[in-house]
């Protein structure tokens with residue numbers, strides 16, 4: 001499914017923190033290309049030894065991402081196994097996770113945010129075409145490859161990261177903690193996720209982007225999060241009615257009511273041309 005990278009061809013640099021069940025590092029991989037030594041900057045994702053038994057799922061996520069290639073999907077170079085260590089080698093994306101980037105108070109324009117939403121929608125549409133379920137769409141898994149400069153009008157560029165360990169392998173508490181990104185039906189039946197589930201997550205991610213990286217239901221405990229679904233609640237709507245409409249369509253409790261990717265892209269295009277964008281060119285960052 002994907003190439004095995006020799007451990008000795010990898011070099012670890014600084015630690016960049018940890019995800020759920022993983023530790024991530026900046027690193028380098030060395031290849032011999034036409035007799036030339038070539039060093040590439042990479043992201044090394046080590047699976048925690050404690051979760052060793054879910055390494056298949058960890059690598060399954062990687063192989064899914066390496067079987068297909070799309071400009072807005074993260075490139076996975078391969079995997080490396082060294083003793084008890086399972087390592088996924090990914091392309092290094094310069095500006096890291098979008099949620100942290102937005103939280104750091106970068107004031108970005110409404111059209112910047114719509115651009116990112118559209119890029120995510122095109123990645124989603126590509127996955128839908130290939131009938132591939134992602135399962136972990138959220139701003140934390142959107143990596144910023146290019147900041148885009150409002151003055152020069154160059155737009156941002158994002159890459160959707162790998163889904164990590166599949167939702168079917170996660171404990172119920174981990175799934176509950178992913179409310180409101182995880183679709184309600186996944187809680188009922190985590191073993192049979194559908195493409196519609198990714199559309200729900202898309203809605204929650206767009207909500208996050210327009211709330212400057214602040215997580216929805218931040219700080220809610222698992223009981224409250226579960227009640228959010230049991231009471232069929234919705235996230236607080238944006239003042240921008242058309243945007244709120246798109247988010248609530250994606251986050252409809254009836255999977256069949258969620259819009260097709262084509263419809264999502266069409267609605268985003270009409271948002272991009274709406275006068276709201278011009279009026280709110282650079283919204284003051286409300287922290």
Ligand SMILES: Nc1cnc(-c2cc(N)nc3[nH]ccc23)cn1
Nearest residue numbers: 016043090091092093094095096
């Ligand atoms: N595939 C990936 C994933 N994360 C990064 C990354 C980049 C950065 N500048 N700071 C970071 N801090 C944490 C992660 C990260 C890069 N590439």
